[in-house]
Amino acid sequence: HxxxxxxxxxxxxxxxxxxxxLIVMVGLPARGKTYISKKLSRYLNWIGVPTKVFNxxxxxxxxxxxxxxxxxxxxxxxxxxxxxxxxxxxxxxxVVIYFSKDHGQVAVFDATNTTRERRISIxxxxxxxxxxxxxxxSICDDPDIIAQNITExxxxxxxxxxxxxxxxxxxxxxRIECYKQSYVPLDDEKDRHLSYIKIFNVGSxxxxxxxxxxxxxxxxxxxMNIHVxxxxxFLSRHGESELNLLGRIGGDSGLSPRGHKYxxxxxxxxKGQHIKDLKVWTSHMKRTIQTAEHLGIPYEQWKxxxxxxxxxxxxxxxxDIQENHPEEFALRDQDKYRYRYPNGESxxxxxxxxxxxxxxxxxxxxxxxVCHQAVMRCLLAYLLDKTSDELPYLKCPLHTVLKLTxxxxxxRVEHICLNIEAVNTHRERPGNVDVTRxxxxxxxxxxxxx
Amino acid sequence: xxxxxxxSKSTQNLDRTVCMTNCxxLIVTVGLPARGKTYISKKLTRYLNWIGVPTREFNxxxxxxxxxxxxxxxxxxxxxxxxxxxxxxxxxxxxxxxxRQYLADGGQVAVFDATNTTRERRETIxxxxxxxxxxxxxxxSVCEDPExxAENIVQVKLGSPDYTNCNTEEAMExxxxxxxCYENSYETLDEVLDRHLSYIKIMDVGRxxxxxxxxxxxxxxxxxxxMNIHIxxxxxxxxxxxxxxLNVKGCIGGDSGLSPRGKEFxxxxxxxxQSQEISDLKVWTSQMKRTIQTAEAVSVPYEQWKxxxxxxxxxxxxxxxxEIQQHYPLEFAMRDQDKYRYRYPKGESxxxxxxxxxxxxxxxxxxxxxxxICHQAVMRCLLAYFLDKTAEELPYLKCPLHTVLKLTxxxxxxKVESIYLNVDAVNTHRERPEVGIHTYIHTYIHTYIHTYIHTCMxxxx
Numbered sequence: 001h002x003x004x005x006x007x008x009x010x011x012x013x014x015x016x017x018x019x020x021x022l023i024v025m026v027g028l029p030a031r032g033k034t035y036i037s038k039k040l041s042r043y044l045n046w047i048g049v050p051t052k053v054f055n056x057x058x059x060x061x062x063x064x065x066x067x068x069x070x071x072x073x074x075x076x077x078x079x080x081x082x083x084x085x086x087x088x089x090x091x092x093x094x095v096v097i098y099f100s101k102d103h104g105q106v107a108v109f110d111a112t113n114t115t116r117e118r119r120i121s122i123x124x125x126x127x128x129x130x131x132x133x134x135x136x137x138s139i140c141d142d143p144d145i146i147a148q149n150i151t152e153x154x155x156x157x158x159x160x161x162x163x164x165x166x167x168x169x170x171x172x173x174x175r176i177e178c179y180k181q182s183y184v185p186l187d188d189e190k191d192r193h194l195s196y197i198k199i200f201n202v203g204s205x206x207x208x209x210x211x212x213x214x215x216x217x218x219x220x221x222x223x224m225n226i227h228v229x230x231x232x233x234f235l236s237r238h239g240e241s242e243l244n245l246l247g248r249i250g251g252d253s254g255l256s257p258r259g260h261k262y263x264x265x266x267x268x269x270x271k272g273q274h275i276k277d278l279k280v281w282t283s284h285m286k287r288t289i290q291t292a293e294h295l296g297i298p299y300e301q302w303k304x305x306x307x308x309x310x311x312x313x314x315x316x317x318x319x320d321i322q323e324n325h326p327e328e329f330a331l332r333d334q335d336k337y338r339y340r341y342p343n344g345e346s347x348x349x350x351x352x353x354x355x356x357x358x359x360x361x362x363x364x365x366x367x368x369x370v371c372h373q374a375v376m377r378c379l380l381a382y383l384l385d386k387t388s389d390e391l392p393y394l395k396c397p398l399h400t401v402l403k404l405t406x407x408x409x410x411x412r413v414e415h416i417c418l419n420i421e422a423v424n425t426h427r428e429r430p431g432n433v434d435v436t437r438x439x440x441x442x443x444x445x446x447x448x449x450x
Numbered sequence: 451x452x453x454x455x456x457x458s459k460s461t462q463n464l465d466r467t468v469c470m471t472n473c474x475x476l477i478v479t480v481g482l483p484a485r486g487k488t489y490i491s492k493k494l495t496r497y498l499n500w501i502g503v504p505t506r507e508f509n510x511x512x513x514x515x516x517x518x519x520x521x522x523x524x525x526x527x528x529x530x531x532x533x534x535x536x537x538x539x540x541x542x543x544x545x546x547x548x549x550r551q552y553l554a555d556g557g558q559v560a561v562f563d564a565t566n567t568t569r570e571r572r573e574t575i576x577x578x579x580x581x582x583x584x585x586x587x588x589x590x591s592v593c594e595d596p597e598x599x600a601e602n603i604v605q606v607k608l609g610s611p612d613y614t615n616c617n618t619e620e621a622m623e624x625x626x627x628x629x630x631c632y633e634n635s636y637e638t639l640d641e642v643l644d645r646h647l648s649y650i651k652i653m654d655v656g657r658x659x660x661x662x663x664x665x666x667x668x669x670x671x672x673x674x675x676x677m678n679i680h681i682x683x684x685x686x687x688x689x690x691x692x693x694x695x696l697n698v699k700g701c702i703g704g705d706s707g708l709s710p711r712g713k714e715f716x717x718x719x720x721x722x723x724q725s726q727e728i729s730d731l732k733v734w735t736s737q738m739k740r741t742i743q744t745a746e747a748v749s750v751p752y753e754q755w756k757x758x759x760x761x762x763x764x765x766x767x768x769x770x771x772x773e774i775q776q777h778y779p780l781e782f783a784m785r786d787q788d789k790y791r792y793r794y795p796k797g798e799s800x801x802x803x804x805x806x807x808x809x810x811x812x813x814x815x816x817x818x819x820x821x822x823i824c825h826q827a828v829m830r831c832l833l834a835y836f837l838d839k840t841a842e843e844l845p846y847l848k849c850p851l852h853t854v855l856k857l858t859x860x861x862x863x864x865k866v867e868s869i870y871l872n873v874d875a876v877n878t879h880r881e882r883p884e885v886g887i888h889t890y891i892h893t894y895i896h897t898y899i900h901t902y903i904h905t906c907m908x909x910x911x
Binding site for chain 1: 641645657658659660661662663664666667670673674677678756767796802805806813816
C-alpha cells in the first residue's frame with residue numbers, strides 16, 4: 001500500500017550510510033563500555049537504524065561454561081588466550097551475518113580491544129568487508145566511579161553467581177590488573193587516521209577524530225549528551241479530557257472534571273516525592289497545559305510533544321472512522337507503526353519529531369513530561385527498548401504516572417495510579433485486520449465511552 | 451529547538467523566546483590570525499539567529515579599525531609596541547562593554563571574536579563574565595597547515611579594509627608578519643591548566659575536536675553544529691517543484707501533481723543539472739507528489755525528507771487567497787500582521803517550519819553538492835539561513851517557480867546565482883500588503899455587519 005512505497009524510499013531518517021558501520025568499544029573493564037553499547041544500540045534502533053550489540057564476554061561465557069577466577073584473564077594464560085581469540089573471531093563472524101543476512105546497519109563490538117594488535121586486525125577485517133569503523137574509547141581513572149561500576153553491574157554478573165560481594169569485588173579488581181599491562185589507548189599520532197571518540201571520566205571531556213559521515217556524527221552527538229548522574233523521569237498523560245469522555249481521538253479540548261481532579265492529585269504526588277530541581281514539560285495543547293497549571297511549578301511547552309496528528313480522523317470516534325474510512329482503519333491495524341493518517345502522521349513520524357525531546361531528556365536530570373497517549377508510547381519505547389511492533393500497543397492509561405529510574409543497564413519502572421477514575425483509551429489490535437472485515441470485527445476492541 | 455517558555459500564566463500561543471539557558475552565554479574565540487575565527491563566529495551567529503536564539507558577534511578587529519582609522523603595517527601588532535597594546539586593550543574593553551549592553555537588552559548569545567591567545571586575556575574575560583552572570587564557552591581554532599592558512603589569507607585578508615592600498619604580495623607578507631607577532635605569546639587551551647573551562651578546540655579545520663565541560667543545552671548544540679560544518683568547496687542548488695495543478699488554480703498547499711509546464715520545467719532542470727557537471731550530486735525532495743515528480747524527471751537517485759514538506763496551511767489547505775479572505779478574513783489579516791509567527795488554525799507557522807528544517811540544515815552543512823527540490827515557504831526558510839535574512843524578511847523572500855538558486859559559499863558569505871529555466875509559470879508570490887490595524891477591524895466589522903444584515907433579511911423572509 002501507499003505507505004510501503006514511500007517507506008521503501010525513505011522515511012523519517014535520511015539515507016545514513018551505504019556501508020554498514022562497525023562500532024568498536026575500547027577500554028579497561030568497568031569503564032562503562034557495555035553501558036554505552038546498550039544505550040547507543042537502544043537509541044539507534046529507536047530512531048530506525050537497525051543495530052545490534054555483540055558482547056564478547058557473552059561469547060566467552062558460552063565457550064567456558066563456568067568462570068573460576070581472574071586467572072583466566074592473565075596475559076600469560078595461553079589456553080585462555082586461544083579461547084578468547086576464538087570468541088572474538090566468532091563474534092565477528094556473527095557481525096558479518098548480521099550485516100549481510102539480517103539487514104543490520106550498525107554493529108557494536110563490545111569488548112576491551114585494548115591492544116593495538118587487536119584493533120588493527122578489526123580494521124583490516126572491516127576494510128576487507130567494506131564496513132566503516134568507528135572506535136569509542138572510555139577512559140576513567142577515578143577509583144570511585146570504577147568501584148561504583150563494579151558494584152552495580154559486575155558483582156551480579158553470571159561470573160560471580162557463587163561469590164559474595166567482597167570476593168567478587170576483589171577478583172574483579174585483579175581482572176582489571178590483567179589488562180592494564182598491555183593496554184595501549186588510542187594514540188593522537190599513531191591512530192590519527194582512525195575515526196573515534198575518546199570519552200574521559202564519564203563525559204567531562206571528549207576527543208573526537210575524523211568523523212566520516214552522518215551516522216557517526218549523530219553517534220558522537222548522542223554520546224556527548226548522555227550522563228550517569230542518578231535521576232528519575234516521570235511520564236504522565238494529561239488528565240482525562242472532554243473529548244476522551246466522548247471516545248473521540250485528537251483535537252484540543254480541555255480537561256473534564258475528573259481530569260482536573262487528577263491534575264490536583266498529580267500536584268500532590270509530585271510534592272510528596274520531594275524531587276530536587278524538577279523540570280516540567282508539556283505540549284502546546286490545552287489538556288497538558290491545564291494539567292501542568294495545577295502543579296504550581298514553572299513548565300516549558302514543546303510543540304514536539306503534541307499528540308499524533310490524526311489528519312482526516314481528528315476528533316472522530318473509532319465508530320466514525322470505521323463508518324467513514326473503513327479501509328484506512330484496517331490498514332492502520334495492519335501496520336500501526338508505519339501507518340500515516342491521511343493528512344496526518346504515523347508513529348514513525350512521531351518518533352522522528354520526538355528525537356530532540358529524547359536528546360534533551362538525556363541531558364536533563366529530574367523531569368516530568370505531561371503528554372499524550374501516542375507520544376508517551378514513543379518515549380516509553382525508547383526508555384524501555386521496545387520494538388516498533390510493540391510500541392503502538394504499549395499501555396499508557398490515563399491518570400497513571402510512570403516513574404523511570406535508570407539502574408544498571410536498564411530502567412526501573414514504577415506505575416503509580418493516582419486513583420482517579422477515567423475512561424480507558426487503549427485499543428488492542430483486533431483479530432481481523434483485513435480490509436474486507438465486517439464492522440463488528442473492526443470495532444471489537446474499542447474501549448467504552450460516553 | 452524551540453520551546454515556549456512558561457511565564458507566570460499559561461498562554462496558549464506562547465511567545466517565541468527560547469528558554470535554553472537561564473543566563474546569557476558569551477562565546478569567546480581563541481586562535482592565531484587566519485585560523486577561521488571570524489568565519490566560525492559569523493556562521494555560528496547566523497545559525498543561532500536562524501533557530502531563534504538572538505545572537506550577535508563582536509569583532510575586536512572592527513573596533514580597532516574604528517579607533518585607528520588607518521592601518522599602516524604589522525608593526526602595530528608587535529608585542530613591544532606599548533601604544534599599540536594600549537589601544538588594543540581599549541578596543542577589547544569597548545567590545546566587552548557592548549557585549550554587556552547587548553546581553554542585558556534581550557540578546558542571548560554574544561560571540562567575542564578576537565585572538566584571545568593569552569591566558570591572561572582569557573582570565574580577564576572570565577572574570578568579566580562572572581561579574582555579569584554570563585556563561586563562558588571558548589572556541590579555539592588550531593591549525594598548522596600552511597596551505598590552509600595561505601588560502602584563508604587570500605580569501606578574506608587580502609580584501610580586508612586594512613589592505614586596500616596594498617598589492618597581493620605586500621599584503622600577504624605583512625599579514626604573515628602579523629601572525630608572527632602573536633605566535634610567541636600564544637598559550638593554547640591546556641588540558642590540565644584549563645580543565646575547569648568549557649571549550650571546544652577545533653584542530654586542522656575539523657579533523658579533530660577536543661570538547662571539555664559542556665555545561666548546558668545551548669553549548670551542546672553549538673558543539674554539534676561546529677562539528678558538522680566544513681569548508682570544502684561545494685554548491686547548494688535550491689529550487690521549487692515544477693508548477694503544479696493547484697498552483698495553476700491559485701490554490702495553496704495540497705498534494706497535486708505537475709502541470710504540463712511543470713513537467714517541461716523538470717526536463718529543463720535535468721538538462722541544467724547535467725550541464726553543471728557536478729561531482730557526486732545529492733538530490734533531496736519532500737514527500738509530496740510535485741517534488742517527487744520533478745526529481746523523477748531529473749533521473750538521478752533522490753532522497754525524500756518529510757521535513758521538506760510544504761508548510762501545513764491547516765484549515766486553509768487547498769484554498770485560494772480569495773477564498774481565505776472570504777472565509778477567514780480575520781485570520782488572513784492576522785497573518786499579514788506577523789507572517790513569520792502566525793500559525794494557520796490546525797496548521798503551521800514559518801517559525802514551526804524553521805524548527806522542523808533544522809535537521810535538514812545540519813545535514814546540508816555536512817554534505818557537499820546538493821540539489822534541494824522543495825516548496826515556496828520551505829525554500830524561503832532555507833534561503834534565509836544561507837543568506838542571513840531576518841524573521842521579518844524571511845516570509846517575503848522571492849522564490850519564484852522554475853528558477854534555480856545556486857549558492858556557493860565564498861569568504862564569509864554566500865554567492866547567489868539565480869538561473870531562470872525559461873519555462874513560464876504562474877506567480878505565487880504575495881507581497882506584504884499595506885495593512886494597518888484599522889484595515890482589519892474594518893474588514894471584521896464589514897463582515898460582521900454583512901452577516902448580521904444577511905441573517906436579518908433571512909429571518910424577515
